[in-house]
Amino acid sequence: xxxxxxxxxxxxxxxxxxxxxxxxxxxxxxxxxxxxxxxxxxxxxxxxxxxxxxxxxxxxxxxxxxxxxxxxxxxxxxxxxxxxxxxxxxxxxxxxxxxxxxxxxxxxxxxxxxxxxxxxxxxxxxxxxxxxxxxxxxxxxxxxxxxxxxxxxxxxxxxxxxxxxxxxxxxxxxxxxxxxxxxxxxxxxxxxxxxxxxxxxxxxxxxxxxxxxxxxxxxxxxxxxxxxxxxxxxxxxxxxxxxxxxxxxxxxxxxxxxxxxxxxxxxxxxxxxxxxxxxxxxxxxxxxxxxxxxxxxxxxxxxxxx
Amino acid sequence: xxxxxxxxxxxxxxxxxxxxxxxxxxxxxxxxxxxxxxxxxxxxxxxxxxxxxxxxxxxxxxxxxxxxxxxxxxxxxxxxxxxxxxxxxxxxxxxxxxxxxxxxxxxxxxxxxxxxxxxxxxxxxxxxxxxxxxxxxxxxxxxxxxxxxxxxxxxxxxxxxxxxxxxxxxxxxxxxxxxxxxxxxxxxxxxxxxxxxxxxxxxxxxxxxxxxxxxxxxxxxxxxxxxxxxxxxxxxxxxxxxxxxxxxxxxxxxxxxxxxxxxxxxxxxxxxxxxxxxxxxxxxxxxxxxxxxxxxxxxxxxxxxxxxxxxxxxxx
Numbered sequence: 001x002x003x004x005x006x007x008x009x010x011x012x013x014x015x016x017x018x019x020x021x022x023x024x025x026x027x028x029x030x031x032x033x034x035x036x037x038x039x040x041x042x043x044x045x046x047x048x049x050x051x052x053x054x055x056x057x058x059x060x061x062x063x064x065x066x067x068x069x070x071x072x073x074x075x076x077x078x079x080x081x082x083x084x085x086x087x088x089x090x091x092x093x094x095x096x097x098x099x100x101x102x103x104x105x106x107x108x109x110x111x112x113x114x115x116x117x118x119x120x121x122x123x124x125x126x127x128x129x130x131x132x133x134x135x136x137x138x139x140x141x142x143x144x145x146x147x148x149x150x151x152x153x154x155x156x157x158x159x160x161x162x163x164x165x166x167x168x169x170x171x172x173x174x175x176x177x178x179x180x181x182x183x184x185x186x187x188x189x190x191x192x193x194x195x196x197x198x199x200x201x202x203x204x205x206x207x208x209x210x211x212x213x214x215x216x217x218x219x220x221x222x223x224x225x226x227x228x229x230x231x232x233x234x235x236x237x238x239x240x241x242x243x244x245x246x247x248x249x250x251x252x253x254x255x256x257x258x259x260x261x262x263x264x265x266x267x268x269x270x271x272x273x274x275x276x277x278x279x280x281x282x283x284x285x286x287x288x289x290x291x292x293x294x295x296x297x298x299x300x301x302x303x304x305x306x
Numbered sequence: 307x308x309x310x311x312x313x314x315x316x317x318x319x320x321x322x323x324x325x326x327x328x329x330x331x332x333x334x335x336x337x338x339x340x341x342x343x344x345x346x347x348x349x350x351x352x353x354x355x356x357x358x359x360x361x362x363x364x365x366x367x368x369x370x371x372x373x374x375x376x377x378x379x380x381x382x383x384x385x386x387x388x389x390x391x392x393x394x395x396x397x398x399x400x401x402x403x404x405x406x407x408x409x410x411x412x413x414x415x416x417x418x419x420x421x422x423x424x425x426x427x428x429x430x431x432x433x434x435x436x437x438x439x440x441x442x443x444x445x446x447x448x449x450x451x452x453x454x455x456x457x458x459x460x461x462x463x464x465x466x467x468x469x470x471x472x473x474x475x476x477x478x479x480x481x482x483x484x485x486x487x488x489x490x491x492x493x494x495x496x497x498x499x500x501x502x503x504x505x506x507x508x509x510x511x512x513x514x515x516x517x518x519x520x521x522x523x524x525x526x527x528x529x530x531x532x533x534x535x536x537x538x539x540x541x542x543x544x545x546x547x548x549x550x551x552x553x554x555x556x557x558x559x560x561x562x563x564x565x566x567x568x569x570x571x572x573x574x575x576x577x578x579x580x581x582x583x584x585x586x587x588x589x590x591x592x593x594x595x596x597x598x599x600x601x602x603x604x605x606x607x608x609x610x611x612x613x614x615x616x617x618x619x620x621x622x
Contacts, residue, residue, distance in 0.1 A: 019580055116341060173487035174355070179345065261508045265460050268507070269357075272458040287415075297410040298425055298456055 036070050043074035051078075051089050059097070068102040069120075075099075076123030079186060091125040100130060107137070114140070118148035122155045122183065130156035131164075138167075147176055154180075155188050162191065166201050171232075177210040184211065197223040202232045209233060209240045218244045225249055235262045242269045248280055263288060271295040314566035318559075318574040325581035332498065335533015342481050343474055356483040357381040357459030358476055358504065363449035364467025368399045374465075375435055379476040383435045385453040389443040390423060397440060405430040406438055416511040417451045425456060447516040454510055463504045464516060468541035475536035479504050482530055492528035493521065499535030 042060060049057040061067055075090050094100060100121075107117050118137060121130070130152065137149035150168050154161050172180070183189045196208030197220055205227060212220050221244070227237035228249045235258050241248055248270070258266065267288060270280050277293050284292055358381065360374060365386050374384045390397045400406060411425035421442035428436050441452050450464040461483065463476075479502075482494050492509040496502040503521065510516070513523045521529070556579060563575030 119345070171487050174484035175481060176487070178355075178484070182345075264508060268458050268460065272357075291414060291416075294412045294414060295456070295458075297412065298427065299409070 032066070036066055036073075039064075039067060039070040040074045040077070043071050044077060047074055047078050047090070047093070050093070051086055059093075062097065068097065068099055069106070071097060072099050072103060072120050072124060075125075076120055079123055079125075087125050091127075094124055094126070099124065100126060104133060114142070115144040115148045118145065118152045122148060122151040124155070126152070126156035128157045131160065143170060146170070147179075151179060151183060154183060158188055158190055161189055162195070162199075162204070165204055165207065166199075168203055172203050172206050174210075177207055180207055181210060181214050193217050194220055194223060197227065205230070205233045206236060209236045213240050213243045216244060218246060221246050234258060235266065238266050239269060242266065242273050242275070245273060248275070248283060250282060264291075267292045268295065271299060274299065311566035311571075314562045315571055315574060318563055318571070318578050321578035322574070322581050325578065329581070331533050335498065339478060339532075339534040342478060345481075355379070355381050355477075356461050356480040357383075358461045358463055358480060359454070359457035359459045360384045360471075361387070361450045361453035361457070361462055361464045363387045363446045363453075363465070365393075365396065366467065367396065368403055371400060371404070371436060373470055375433065377471060377476055378473075379480065381459065381480075382476055383437060383458055385437040385439065385457060387439045387441050387449040387453050390440045392443055397438070400438055401426065404428045404433045404436050404438075406436070411456070414455050417455050417515045418448075419452045419455050420448070422452050447518070451515040454507065454516070457507060460507050461504050462507060462510060463502065465537070468539050469500055469537050470540055472536055472538050475502075478532060478534070478536055482532055486530070490528060491530045493524045494530045494532060495521065496532040496534065496536045498533065500537040500539045502532075502535075502537045 039061060046057045046059055059067075059071060062071065071093070075093065078085060079090065103117060103121055103124075106112055107114060107121075114137065118134070121134070134149050134153050134156070137145055138153065140146050140149065146169075150164060153164055157164075180189065184191070191207075191211075193208050193211045193215075196204045196211065199205060199208070208220075209224065209227070211217065212224060221241070224237050224240050224244075224246075228234050228241070230237065238248065238258075263284070267280070267284065271292060275296070277289075277296055280292060281289060358379070360382060362370075362374060362384060365371065365388050371384065371386055374386075386400070388397055388400070405428050406426035407429050408424050409427050411422060413419050413422065421444065422439060423442070424440040426438040426440070428434060437453075437456060439449075439452055439456065441449060446464075446466060450462075453464075454462050461479075463479065479494050479496075483491055483504075492506045494504045505520070505524075509524060509528070513520065517523075560572060560575045560579075563571035563573075565571070567574065
């Protein structure tokens with residue numbers, strides 16, 4: 001009987017309460033998120049009015065909790081979506097609403113989602129003093145925090161970009177290179193491709209190669225060819241040559257051949273980009289030559305048969 | 307008898323734990339997916355994203371190829387496998403619509419490929435992404451091997467008949483690969499909704515082609531799991547019989563719980579089912595985010611009740 005009482009009055013109501021709690025929490029989170037999204041839309045319209053030079057439109061509900069983040073997201077969204085937007089207007093908004101300080105305060109809170117907040121900061125027009133204030137995050141144990149701290153510091157002081165990129169300890173992944181390119185597309189990273197390719201650091205070279213591929217800069221062929229013999233970025237340099245449809249090196253130099261896996265990947269890329277066997281045969285070994293011939297034939301024969 | 311009772315109670319507890327773990331994984335996957343979707347816009351257009359070859363078997367009409375070709379991701383191709391003996395009109399339709407021409411085909415030695423009659427590529431630059439293989443009908447794994455043999459990209463994503471990509475599904479998979487700076491990832495999987503598996507070409511060649519137990523042959527450290535759905539199914543979900551089977555199973559399980567531990571056992575079973583319901587409810591938005599929000603959620607919820615829960619937690 002005691003078990004029945006235990007079940008009826010403790011276990012069943014308890015589990016129902018837990019379920020109810022979970023659902024209520026979910027509802028609250030959704031409600032908060034939708035409110036913030038609505039606020040962001042209002043701020044975005046107000047920002048557009050300001051950028052158009054139609055007076056000094058005011059931002060409503062700016063004292064509400066979460067409004068600072070909504071305003072920051074609106075500015076970030078505007079910068080992401082527009083080209084040539086007047087940075088001075090946005091900078092004055094950031095300064096007058098003290099967004100830098102408010103977001104830094106959020107960053108310091110325990111349990112804060114630091115990569116997201118740092119990425120948000122990176123999308124704002126920051127003052128150069130933020131480079132120093134964000135320095136502790138550049139030494140974080142989390143790789144994502146370290147990287148987005150770098151991105152925010154680059155956005156704050158683009159003049160120091162080369163130094164900051166040189167100091168970054170981890171090799172960039174392709175995703176991180178793409179993030180840097182996105183910053184570059186917004187005009188936040190004033191670096192020349194050949195400067196990056198001439199650098200001795202692996203990370204700078206990697207960003208340079210990524211930039212050459214992304215923007216189709218074929219004038220740097222000589223520099224990319226020079227990097228083809230590099231131990232760390234050699235494979236990426238060859239991929240860049242393939243993507244730009246440039247002539248591949250005449251022979252393996254320096255560190256020697258790539259791994260079998262990298263060679264096969266390069267072979268498939270070369271076939272896809274339309275290279276003939278004669279253009280790549282000096283880079284292939286044994287059966288790879290046959291494999292490339294087989295794969296390239298599936299592209300070339302169509303032109304002969306039709 | 308005690309052993310059976312304890313087994314029933316232990317299984318109920320295990321269902322609760324698995325459901326909670328699934329809920330946690332879904333929540334994390336959703337957060338990460340939302341974050342990546344915000345960051346991926348520029349990345350997916352980049353020329354140097356991971357190249358992905360979609361290997362599609364079981365095509366039924368030419369419109370399916372059009373759907374697969376409509377992805378926004380920059381570096382991917384679609385390799386369709388069909389049988390000219392049983393699907394001659396379909397092959398002709400595909401050739402006509404996409405200006406496909408026969409090209410030279412020589413089988414390789416890395417993968418076990420047989421029965422290929424011909425290979426076709428489009429003469430039109432607009433459909434450069436489409437490759438058609440004419441092959442005698444056999445198991446889907448054999449079709450995928452034949453398609454992988456002519457793949458131009460480093461990553462292979464096999465699809466069964468009726469499976470389609472969710473919007474940004476390819477970007478999500480590619481982002482998972484490209485975030486790995488040390489390049490140790492060989493397989494990316496998603497078990498939410500329609501299960502998906504993307505494997506590196508070299509890894510597939512090393513383990514000798516597609517097989518039902520492919521995942522077990524890849525070392526754990528080389529696997530990566532995505533906590534949200536990347537595929538959807540256009541095949542209608544199982545009908546009334548499955549629903550009756552699920553309901554019957556639930557009743558039988560509740561009865562077993564009552565028999566095993568009286569009211570406590572019954573409460574344990576109910577808790578398990580409630581948790582499964584919460585997990586299914588949480589997973590619902592990922593499965594059908596295409597239609598209007600309310601309707602899609604309702605549809606997805608129905609779909610999950612019928613298929614997902616059965617497949618993942620009870621009958622499999």
